[in-house]
Amino acid sequence: MLRMTLRADIPEIREHLGTMDPWYRGDRPWQRGFITTGAWREDEENVVNPYSIWLPTGAIPLPTVDHFWDADRGDASENWLRVLIQNQHRKTIGPYMNAYKKIIAYAYPNRSWILKYAPGTSNIYQYDFRRPDGSIVTFTFSIAIGFEYNSLVELYKTGRAWVVGYYDVTGRWINTDIRPDILPCEVILTKAYRDKFVWEILGRMCHLLGDISVPAYAHVDEHASRKFLVFKLVLDLT
Numbered sequence: 001m002l003r004m005t006l007r008a009d010i011p012e013i014r015e016h017l018g019t020m021d022p023w024y025r026g027d028r029p030w031q032r033g034f035i036t037t038g039a040w041r042e043d044e045e046n047v048v049n050p051y052s053i054w055l056p057t058g059a060i061p062l063p064t065v066d067h068f069w070d071a072d073r074g075d076a077s078e079n080w081l082r083v084l085i086q087n088q089h090r091k092t093i094g095p096y097m098n099a100y101k102k103i104i105a106y107a108y109p110n111r112s113w114i115l116k117y118a119p120g121t122s123n124i125y126q127y128d129f130r131r132p133d134g135s136i137v138t139f140t141f142s143i144a145i146g147f148e149y150n151s152l153v154e155l156y157k158t159g160r161a162w163v164v165g166y167y168d169v170t171g172r173w174i175n176t177d178i179r180p181d182i183l184p185c186e187v188i189l190t191k192a193y194r195d196k197f198v199w200e201i202l203g204r205m206c207h208l209l210g211d212i213s214v215p216a217y218a219h220v221d222e223h224a225s226r227k228f229l230v231f232k233l234v235l236d237l238t
Helices: 002-006 011-015 035-041 099-107 151-160 191-211 224-231
Strands: 050-054 058-061 079-085 089-096 115-117 126-132 136-148 160-167 171-175 185-188 234-235
Touching: 035 191, 089 191, 099 151, 099 191, 115 191, 151 160, 151 191
Parallel strands: none
Antiparallel strands: 050 058, 079 089, 079 234, 115 136, 126 136, 136 160, 160 171, 160 185
C-alpha cells in the first residue's frame, strides 16, 4: 500500500522488510531486525507489558491480551477478558492496555517501558556505548541489558536512548535504585542497534494495526490461542 501511495519503493524499508521464511522469525526479540520479524514475534512475547495469569501450574504469560481495542469506548479504554480456567472456573481478568495504546507505546513511549536486549551468544557480555559527549561507557552484564527511548523516530534518526538496567553476573537485575551513580545513562546507539530495534518495532506495530482491523479484535471478542489451550486456559466466547 505504501508503494502504491508513493508510486516508488523506499530502499531502506525494502532492505529491512524480510519475508515469510521461518528464519526471519528468530527465537527471541531483537535478533533479526526485520519488519516481518516483528510482525511474527508480536504474538510470541509481550515486550511492553509482561502480563501473566497465575494457575496452579504456575504463571502463564499472556502475550496477546493487549491486542484488542473497542474504539467506541475511547482511546484509553482498557481490556477486560472473560476466561474459563481449567474448564472449571469462569473469571474476568484485566485490566490490560488496549492495542491502540500499545501502538502509541511503541511509537512514542517517552521512556515508559524497558527494551531488554539479550544478545544470546555467551554468558557474560561487555559492551561499549558512546555517550552524547563522545566518551565511551562500558557495561558488563549477563542475560540482557535494558534501554528506554523517547520516540521511534528519534531512535531511528539519532540513536538516542538510555541504558536503564542490566542483569549482573549473578543474574540480578540492576537498575537506578541499585546503581544511581551510573544509571540511567544516556547513549547514542549505533546503526546496528537501531536496525535491530526499529524495524522489529515497526513490524510489531503493523501486527497490531492488522489485529484491530479485524472485528473480533475491535469488539474485544476473546478467542483462544494455541498456547492458552496447551495450559487449558480457554477463553469464554459466550
